[in-house]
Amino acid sequence: MHSMPADLLSAVVTILAILLYFYMSVRVGQMRHKHGVKAPAMTGHPEFERAFRVHYNTLESLVVFLPLLWLSTIYFTPAFYTLAWLPAALGLAWIVGRILYMTGYMADPDKRGTGFGIASLAELLLLILAIAGIVRFSMAITV
Amino acid sequence: MHSMPADLLSAVVTILAILLYFYMSVRVGQMRHKHGVKAPAMTGHPEFERAFRVHYNTLESLVVFLPLLWLSTIYFTPAFYTLAWLPAALGLAWIVGRILYMTGYMADPDKRGTGFGIASLAELLLLILAIAGIVRFSMAITV
Amino acid sequence: MHSMPADLLSAVVTILAILLYFYMSVRVGQMRHKHGVKAPAMTGHPEFERAFRVHYNTLESLVVFLPLLWLSTIYFTPAFYTLAWLPAALGLAWIVGRILYMTGYMADPDKRGTGFGIASLAELLLLILAIAGIVRFSMAITV
Numbered sequence: 339m340h341s342m343p344a345d346l347l348s349a350v351v352t353i354l355a356i357l358l359y360f361y362m363s364v365r366v367g368q369m370r371h372k373h374g375v376k377a378p379a380m381t382g383h384p385e386f387e388r389a390f391r392v393h394y395n396t397l398e399s400l401v402v403f404l405p406l407l408w409l410s411t412i413y414f415t416p417a418f419y420t421l422a423w424l425p426a427a428l429g430l431a432w433i434v435g436r437i438l439y440m441t442g443y444m445a446d447p448d449k450r451g452t453g454f455g456i457a458s459l460a461e462l463l464l465l466i467l468a469i470a471g472i473v474r475f476s477m478a479i480t481v
Numbered sequence: 482m483h484s485m486p487a488d489l490l491s492a493v494v495t496i497l498a499i500l501l502y503f504y505m506s507v508r509v510g511q512m513r514h515k516h517g518v519k520a521p522a523m524t525g526h527p528e529f530e531r532a533f534r535v536h537y538n539t540l541e542s543l544v545v546f547l548p549l550l551w552l553s554t555i556y557f558t559p560a561f562y563t564l565a566w567l568p569a570a571l572g573l574a575w576i577v578g579r580i581l582y583m584t585g586y587m588a589d590p591d592k593r594g595t596g597f598g599i600a601s602l603a604e605l606l607l608l609i610l611a612i613a614g615i616v617r618f619s620m621a622i623t624v
Numbered sequence: 625m626h627s628m629p630a631d632l633l634s635a636v637v638t639i640l641a642i643l644l645y646f647y648m649s650v651r652v653g654q655m656r657h658k659h660g661v662k663a664p665a666m667t668g669h670p671e672f673e674r675a676f677r678v679h680y681n682t683l684e685s686l687v688v689f690l691p692l693l694w695l696s697t698i699y700f701t702p703a704f705y706t707l708a709w710l711p712a713a714l715g716l717a718w719i720v721g722r723i724l725y726m727t728g729y730m731a732d733p734d735k736r737g738t739g740f741g742i743a744s745l746a747e748l749l750l751l752i753l754a755i756a757g758i759v760r761f762s763m764a765i766t767v
Contacts, residue, residue: 342619342622343622346615346618346619346622349552349555349556349611349615350615352548352552353552353608353611353612353615356545356548356549356608357608359545360545363541376590377534377586377590377593378527378530378531378533378534378586378590379530380523380524380534380666381666384664387664387665388664390664391663391664391666393541394541397540397541397544397683398649398679398680398683400544400545401544401683401686401687401690402642402645402646402686404544404548405638405642405690406642409635409638409639412635413635443663443664447662447663447664450663465639465642465643468635468639469639472632472635472636472639475632476628476632479628479629479632485762485765486765489758489761489762489765492695492698492699492754492758493758495691495695496695496751496754496755496758499688499691499692499751500751502687502688503688506684519733520677520729520733520736521670521673521674521676521677521729521733522673523666523667523677536684537684540683540684540687543687543688544687547687547691
């Protein structure tokens with residue numbers, strides 16, 4: 339796997355993140371059915387509401403995770419090529435965090451903290467990589 | 482149109498999907514006004530709630546549709562160039578499915594199934610194309 | 625800064641937009657805590673609900689803003705290179721609009737119009753640039 343270019347690794351991570359997200363949305367539909375919460379209602383049973391919030395909170399996060407993953411892949415890895423695996427590794431950490439968030443939240447909303455923290459930390463590190471890559475590219479041009 | 486590169490076709494599909502999404506968001510605003518649902522309320526009248534759910538369900542889907550469309554365009558089409566039109570065609574199918582979803586849901590929440598199914602199938606096929614393309618690229622590198 | 629390529633400018637704008645979005649999501653968590661709105665509830669106090677809607681309305685917008693920003697950057701700037709700064713400038717206008725939207729909405733939901741209008745106008749102009757760029761590329765191929 340270490341011989342794979344960074345963009346392919348990030349493509350694989352993107353697919354895995356989307357699969358997890360699909361699974362979460364299917365769970366919302368199952369909970370809607372199980373507890374008889376008729377569309378368009380978004381409330382009605384705690385278990386449905388938790389599944390709904392897991393899905394939506396992951397949606398909130400996905401829309402910045404994917405741009406950060408790809409900005410890191412495009413701008414960080416060419417400049418720091420010995421660390422080319424790092425964006426994809428942080429992407430995997432985000433996915434693991436989101437799985438823990440899901441299982442924790444479904445068990446008890448108060449147990450959503452650990453997974454949320456791991457995923458948020460992964461996002462923050464991807465943000466730092468993206469900024470480092472953009473700064474490095476900018477310096478290469480203006481110098 | 483068959484002479485257009487796959488990325489331009491996918492760019493056109495992206496624009497069309499965004500136009501449909503804009504239309505849905507305008508409808509939410511109109512329904513909010515029509516039924517006097519004051520912000521920040523998200524409930525208050527069935528027709529407003531249906532328009533709101535149409536918009537948000539399409540949002541949920543758009544955030545994976547666009548990445549899958551572009552992963553397919555980037556990784557599938559160079560490897561399977563006689564099928565270079567396929568990602569954009571599936572993108573159009575997604576848009577048609579989403580239009581049927583909107584019109585069905587607004588008429589009756591129980592009629593949202595057909596459009597949802599078409600759009601979901603298009604996403605699933607784009608997922609398969611993206612995976613096929615990524616696998617093909619990976620094999621070309623490791624062999 | 626005028627010597628920076630359009631893609632780096634758009635990368636910087638993407639980072640700034642994501643930072644604003646992060647800030648909005650942190651505010652939702654703070655308001656949830658401040659007013660004792662326990663997860664998974666999404667209602668319970670007007671200030672929490674306003675912060676929630678600011679975040680989600682920006683999410684709704686972000687998922688089309690970023691694709692439009694990058695379609696403009698990829699297709700418009702190579703064809704109209706003297707205006708290569710324009711997509712990033714419109715991206716900054718979107719960010720300013722979204723900041724005004726946030727501050728206006730938190731003060732009073734009726735004051736969200738100005739910022740929303742600026743951000744929407746920026747999106748509309750990015751849409752026009754993207755279409756112009758795609759049309760120009762298509763003509764260059766088919767002629």
